[in-house]
Amino acid sequence: MVVDIITPDKSLFSGEATAVTVPGTDGSLGILDKHAPLISALKQGKVKVTTAGGEDFYEIAGGVVEVQQNKVIILAE
Amino acid sequence: MANLKEIRSRITSVNSTKQITQAMKMVSAAKLKRAQDAIVQMRPYASKLHEILENLSASLDVSENEYAKERPVERVLIISITSNRGLCGAFNNNVIKRVKGLIEEHAGADIKVLSLGKKSFESFKKTAYNPGVGYPETPYEIYNDLTFERSSIIAQAVMDKYVEGKLDKVYLVYNSFKNAAMQILKTEQFLPIVSSAPEDAEGNESKADYIFEPNKEEIVTELIPKSLKVQLYKGLLESHASEHGARMTAMHKATDNATELSKELKLKYNKARQASITNEILEIVSGAEALSG
Numbered sequence: 001m002v003v004d005i006i007t008p009d010k011s012l013f014s015g016e017a018t019a020v021t022v023p024g025t026d027g028s029l030g031i032l033d034k035h036a037p038l039i040s041a042l043k044q045g046k047v048k049v050t051t052a053g054g055e056d057f058y059e060i061a062g063g064v065v066e067v068q069q070n071k072v073i074i075l076a077e
Numbered sequence: 078m079a080n081l082k083e084i085r086s087r088i089t090s091v092n093s094t095k096q097i098t099q100a101m102k103m104v105s106a107a108k109l110k111r112a113q114d115a116i117v118q119m120r121p122y123a124s125k126l127h128e129i130l131e132n133l134s135a136s137l138d139v140s141e142n143e144y145a146k147e148r149p150v151e152r153v154l155i156i157s158i159t160s161n162r163g164l165c166g167a168f169n170n171n172v173i174k175r176v177k178g179l180i181e182e183h184a185g186a187d188i189k190v191l192s193l194g195k196k197s198f199e200s201f202k203k204t205a206y207n208p209g210v211g212y213p214e215t216p217y218e219i220y221n222d223l224t225f226e227r228s229s230i231i232a233q234a235v236m237d238k239y240v241e242g243k244l245d246k247v248y249l250v251y252n253s254f255k256n257a258a259m260q261i262l263k264t265e266q267f268l269p270i271v272s273s274a275p276e277d278a279e280g281n282e283s284k285a286d287y288i289f290e291p292n293k294e295e296i297v298t299e300l301i302p303k304s305l306k307v308q309l310y311k312g313l314l315e316s317h318a319s320e321h322g323a324r325m326t327a328m329h330k331a332t333d334n335a336t337e338l339s340k341e342l343k344l345k346y347n348k349a350r351q352a353s354i355t356n357e358i359l360e361i362v363s364g365a366e367a368l369s370g
Contacts (some may be wrong), residue, residue, distance in 0.1 A: 008123075009224060011208060025290075037286060040290035040296070041290070066129055075126055
């Protein structure tokens, strides 16, 4: 699936990933390939992106995540 | 015929002015590129956020939100976004003129003008519209380091005042960036938020059946302040890029004018030089004739 992590100032990550873990307001939330459409608010924490090459972590201060048609868009702050 | 020395010194001064305007044009062109990149970077974020919000407000009444409450308009804040520096044509004057127009429109209400940019700040600081306590004291410093974080602080201050009931309406006046040669003056209502009219059916087909986590209401209350902050930041970025575009155009025109002027002066100079030579020859010839005659 395609993952985009964008902030108002820049784009943090954009590309293929096998899994994403985001800090949802009600607890950590894992998103795998072919996840159902979802919109969730995020709190401060780390976003973990698992790609074929390994794991990447991105610090965010809150935001919102949208999953649609196998595309994950994280609007971070 | 003007004297030669005078013309020569004018040519030098016009040429050095031309060099300055040319350099300023180059600087603006380089800065414009960066400012433009910032907007391009920002636009997908803004449009995605707007899309999600629209998606939510289609199925949820947002008019009950604390940022959407309409009140009788008694206290108005106008956020006027200009540049810190001049020499960019009518760029700043357009904004200031529009702000003054808005002030007239709301005659009778208590109006304050929050100036983001020195030009507007200077033109309103000695008036009754100066916002005074409770607002960032020198808000034009934002341009020293234009980031989302810093613009959020200002947005948050304004939003808090609105929620407390100290403001009833907030406008945003800025130049939006169309292309390097064109800026469009925009007046937007910042608060209370205007809920966009339900879109036509064509936009709906792509909407999936979302799972909302934790629930719609909470997401909306989280997203609305965020989208307001983004709106202000977008205004700032647009104005910033427009400023450089406007300055580039203004400096380009100035350079052209200087070239024209220097050409004219050179012609004048050559004519004067020729006239003085003719005069001299005439004097010599007539002198020689008088001697031989």
